[in-house]
Amino acid sequence: MRLLISLSAIGAFPYDMRYHHNLQGFIYRLIKFSGYDGLHDRRGCKFFSFSNLIPPSRTVQPGSLKNLVIASPDSDFVRAVQSEAKKVEGTVIKIGAMNFRLLDSRLLDARLPEDFEECRLIAGTPIVVRIPRYRLPEYGIKPARDYEYVYWRKDYTPTAFVKQLEENLIKKYKEYCDMEAGTTMPLFEKLRFKKQVAIPLEMKGQEATIIGTLWDFHFNPLNGLKRDILQFGLDAGIGEMNSLGFGFMNLMKGDIHREEAI
Numbered sequence: 705m706r707l708l709i710s711l712s713a714i715g716a717f718p719y720d721m722r723y724h725h726n727l728q729g730f731i732y733r734l735i736k737f738s739g740y741d742g743l744h745d746r747r748g749c750k751f752f753s754f755s756n757l758i759p760p761s762r763t764v765q766p767g768s769l770k771n772l773v774i775a776s777p778d779s780d781f782v783r784a785v786q787s788e789a790k791k792v793e794g795t796v797i798k799i800g801a802m803n804f805r806l807l808d809s810r811l812l813d814a815r816l817p818e819d820f821e822e823c824r825l826i827a828g829t830p831i832v833v834r835i836p837r838y839r840l841p842e843y844g845i846k847p848a849r850d851y852e853y854v855y856w857r858k859d860y861t862p863t864a865f866v867k868q869l870e871e872n873l874i875k876k877y878k879e880y881c882d883m884e885a886g887t888t889m890p891l892f893e894k895l896r897f898k899k900q901v902a903i904p905l906e907m908k909g910q911e912a913t914i915i916g917t918l919w920d921f922h923f924n925p926l927n928g929l930k931r932d933i934l935q936f937g938l939d940a941g942i943g944e945m946n947s948l949g950f951g952f953m954n955l956m957k958g959d960i961h962r963e964e965a966i
Contacts, residue, residue, distance in 0.1 A: 705779040705939065706812040707786050709772045711757070711804035713764045714796060719757070722904050724949045726800035727754060731774060731785070734792075738784035749876045752776040753941030753952045755828050757799075764802065773812075773828075775952065777880060777939040786811060814955040816926055816935045823923050824956040825934070830901050830916025831943035832950045833868045835860075855915035858900045865917075866892050869943060877936045889930060894922040905948070916943075916950060 720726065731754060732744050743750055755773040764770070776782050789809040797806050817823055833856040835845065840854065843864035847854050856865045870891045877883070898918040905914050926934065943951035 705777075705782040706773055706775045706814060707782050707789070707809055708812055709774070709789055709809045710807040711770045711772065711797070712807055713766055713768045713770065714803040714805055716763065716765050717802055718763050719761050720800050720802055722906070723756060723800065723802075724903075724905055726802075727757070727772065728948055730797060730799050734785050734788040736788075738781075738788050740781055740784060749879060749940070750947035751778060751876075751880055751940045752781065753939070753946040754949050755952050756949065757802075769807075770804065773952070775814075775939050775941070777936050782811065814938060816923075816931055816938065816955065817957065818927060818931065821925075821957060823926075825921040825923070825938060825942075826954045826956055827898075827918045827920075827942075827951070828954045829949055829952040830903060830914075830918055831869070832914060832916045832945050833865055833872070833943050835864055835868055839864075839868075856917070857915050858897065858917065862895075862897070866895070872944065873933060873937050873942055876940060877933045880936065880940070889933075891930065891934060892921055896920040896922070914945070914950070 731752075735741060735743055753775050755771075757770040757772060759770070761768075774782065774785060786809050789806065792806055793808055795806060797804055834853040835843065835856060836853045837851065840847065843861055845854065845860055845864065856868065870889075873891065874888065896919060898920065900915065900917050903914040903916060905912050923934070938953050938955060940946060941951035942953060945951070
């Protein structure tokens with residue numbers, strides 16, 4: 705399930721490309737009194753993802769409209785966050801140095817097809833895949849230094865990207881569903897690389913650069929466990945650092961962006 709929050713800019717200001725922590729902070733403020741306040745301190749996956757401020761622009765003009773989409777496989781979580789968003793409609797919210805008035809919010813649903821309709825999952829925000837040091841020889845990757853992990857980048861084999869992505873998604877799905885280990889399957893068989901981006905981010909009080917990539921994933925008929933896992937990825941995000949705004953996914957059926965109001 706998804707929650708679309710509509711915002712109106714107060715004043716003019718540059719679009720903050722380092723929005724991740726600030727947007728995450730705004731979402732945690734909504735979560736604080738929602739009954740999910742323990743999520744902030746939970747280790748591992750938080751099982752939600754969010755978009756950037758849509759549409760992005762170099763500068764934000766007074767009164768211009770932006771949308772934020774929060775997604776999760778937990779529909780109760782999404783409804784609880786909307787309940788808190790409703791309480792602050794009409795008020796000014798700060799996202800870093802950016803000021804907006806929260807106009808309204810509405811629930812959406814994006815469901816993968818269960819028939820013979822082709823669909824695509826499109827990365828709305830960069831997908832982050834980190835390959836740990838001990839897996840590097842498996843993929844023939846020899847970094848310049850002895851890093852703890854390396855970000856997958858376009859210079860590396862796509863096999864490493866796909867394998868790490870599938871393992872990460874299945875692991876998160878099993879944790880969410882409280883399943884036993886053992887499930888493996890090919891999930892991403894037809895994909896198209898779009899571009900690589902470097903994102904500045906503050907991590908543990910220090911500036912870091914995150915390497916992410918944008919992709920289109922194409923699927924034919926989906927059913928059973930594979931469909932369930934991919935639906936989970938559409939809601940929770942794919943790759944790593946989803947609760948910081950990475951790996952947020954959009955659903956396309958044909959050439960149409962498909963999200964239905966609830």
